[in-house]
Amino acid sequence: xxxxxxxxxxxxxxxxxxxxxxxxxxxxxxxxxxxxxxxxxxxxxxxxxxxxxxxxxxxxxxxxxxxxxxxxxxxxxxxxxxxxxxxxxxxxxxxxxxxxxxxxxxxxxxxxxxxxxxxxxxxxxxxxxxxxxxxxxxxxxxxxxxxxxx
Amino acid sequence: xxxxxxxxxxxxxxxxxxxxxxxxxxxxxxxxxxxxxxxxxxxxxxxxxxxxxxxxxxxxxxxxxxxxxxxxxxxxxxxxxxxxxxxxxxxxxxxxxxxxxxxxxxxxxxxxxxxxxxxxxxxxxxxxxxxxxxxxxxxxxxxxxxxxxxxxxx
Numbered sequence: 001x002x003x004x005x006x007x008x009x010x011x012x013x014x015x016x017x018x019x020x021x022x023x024x025x026x027x028x029x030x031x032x033x034x035x036x037x038x039x040x041x042x043x044x045x046x047x048x049x050x051x052x053x054x055x056x057x058x059x060x061x062x063x064x065x066x067x068x069x070x071x072x073x074x075x076x077x078x079x080x081x082x083x084x085x086x087x088x089x090x091x092x093x094x095x096x097x098x099x100x101x102x103x104x105x106x107x108x109x110x111x112x113x114x115x116x117x118x119x120x121x122x123x124x125x126x127x128x129x130x131x132x133x134x135x136x137x138x139x140x141x142x143x144x145x146x147x148x149x150x
Numbered sequence: 151x152x153x154x155x156x157x158x159x160x161x162x163x164x165x166x167x168x169x170x171x172x173x174x175x176x177x178x179x180x181x182x183x184x185x186x187x188x189x190x191x192x193x194x195x196x197x198x199x200x201x202x203x204x205x206x207x208x209x210x211x212x213x214x215x216x217x218x219x220x221x222x223x224x225x226x227x228x229x230x231x232x233x234x235x236x237x238x239x240x241x242x243x244x245x246x247x248x249x250x251x252x253x254x255x256x257x258x259x260x261x262x263x264x265x266x267x268x269x270x271x272x273x274x275x276x277x278x279x280x281x282x283x284x285x286x287x288x289x290x291x292x293x294x295x296x297x298x299x300x301x302x303x304x
Contacts, residue, residue, distance in 0.1 A: 037217065083198075083202070084241055
């Protein structure tokens with residue numbers, strides 16, 4: 001990652017970026033689940049083992065939040081970001097477990113100009129989130145990013 | 151509730167949540183530290199004119215309300231809980247401190263799974279609206295729901 005400050009014009013389809021090194025702990029999995037997704041397979045190892053997930057696993061929403069943190073640390077605060085308008089699709093592909101270390105491979109899929117907001121545009125990013133072994137999730141995000149001089 | 155028993159097209163209110171500035175900033179500091187989520191002074195200068203909640207926070211609250219709602223229906227109501235993902239999540243309007251959003255869910259599609267005959271997949275439309283009925287957030291959720299085993303009474 002360079003120290004560039006990115007505006008809408010700096011993104012072109014096909015650009016790729018890699019970032020993140022998020023260490024997932026059991027404590028954080030349980031803490032997030034207790035607040036937002038209190039289901040047994042996100043809070044208890046034994047219940048996780050008995051579930052379709054085959055062991056304690058992070059809430060999918062927690063995986064998204066950890067992705068956002070990696071994106072924020074590496075990228076959002078070096079970008080003229082105005083927040084997201086949404087997420088086209090999210091796929092939770094594999095369980096995320098204590099001890100996993102996550103990273104993101106991000107690709108610019110498309111850039112979109114908006115009639116309604118002349119000083120910014122949408123940059124469609126695809127995040128492929130991996131642990132140390134395999135891909136665990138994929139998200140297509142739609143952040144609004146200011147144009148240069150806006 | 152088994153997959154077979156889930157009704158299409160019934161919109162249910164699952165609960166409401168009031169967003170405080172403290173919890174918006176706490177979530178932002180942990181997971182989405184952009185200035186307009188964590189810093190009241192910088193947020194005032196931003197295009198939003200003040201602190202707003204992370205979109206991931208507004209949708210995480212949906213999850214909690216959904217679980218509380220299912221639990222309130224009794225132990226037989228919630229057999230699901232594992233999801234392969236979601237589609238078409240829209241953060242439509244900024245959610246500001248002091249606002250109360252009311253969340254709803256409606257099953258819009260039931261899909262048979264050839265690969266997993268013991269489960270069905272449901273799609274649900276989920277929304278968050280303010281007291282005036284203005285839409286702030288919506289998405290299409292997906293969930294695996296167990297099918298009724300052969301011989302099980304309903």
